[in-house]
Amino acid sequence: MLHLASTTDPDWGTRALAHLDEILLDHAHLEKKAAGAAVTLLFRYPEHAALQRPLSELAREELSHFEGVLRHLARRGVAFARQKPGRYPGCLHRVIRSDPQHHLLDSLLVGAVIEARSCERFGVLADVLPAVDPALAAYYRSLLAAEARHHREYLRLAECFRSSDEVRTRLDEIAQQEALVLVENPPEARLHG
Numbered sequence: 001m002l003h004l005a006s007t008t009d010p011d012w013g014t015r016a017l018a019h020l021d022e023i024l025l026d027h028a029h030l031e032k033k034a035a036g037a038a039v040t041l042l043f044r045y046p047e048h049a050a051l052q053r054p055l056s057e058l059a060r061e062e063l064s065h066f067e068g069v070l071r072h073l074a075r076r077g078v079a080f081a082r083q084k085p086g087r088y089p090g091c092l093h094r095v096i097r098s099d100p101q102h103h104l105l106d107s108l109l110v111g112a113v114i115e116a117r118s119c120e121r122f123g124v125l126a127d128v129l130p131a132v133d134p135a136l137a138a139y140y141r142s143l144l145a146a147e148a149r150h151h152r153e154y155l156r157l158a159e160c161f162r163s164s165d166e167v168r169t170r171l172d173e174i175a176q177q178e179a180l181v182l183v184e185n186p187p188e189a190r191l192h193g
């Protein structure tokens, strides 16, 4: 089960099909960002043994997804290029409290929510793509289990440091915030747009 406070409007899938290559470019960028976020936590918290191996494995898996998206971009004849940051990640990262008491918890929970939203949107893409690009539809279908697992893994890691109650309360707040970010920003041709 994905802990999200809203469900993506089915129109999003139609819009995504109209901007498929932009969505794919954004997706490649986001897989790289997901790996980078996990590695950043490894550098920031070397003293937390519970984080090291899971986040290292997660980063590697995200890079393998990055390579997978690059293959689909190449197949479609689209060159990878530098991506401008979208509004969504910036808005969401502002909910991470910077004080040492809360930074790790919030970082893990923002990670969990981003994984959940990505997973949900990959499901929408897997549903709308078969008629347009069956290989890409199958690829999105194949990513669902991994991204749902990343969502659960970030929650599990948060519970290594904080009580289940605290994790759940803060998760609910961050999920509400994430849903607000999606409705408050104008649509963009992005995975989280």
Ligand SMILES: [Fe+2]
Residues within 6 Å of the ligand: 031, 034, 061, 062, 065, 147
């Ligand atoms: Fe991924």
Ligand SMILES: [Fe+2]
Residues within 6 Å of the ligand: 034, 062, 115, 146, 147, 150
């Ligand atoms: Fe992921």
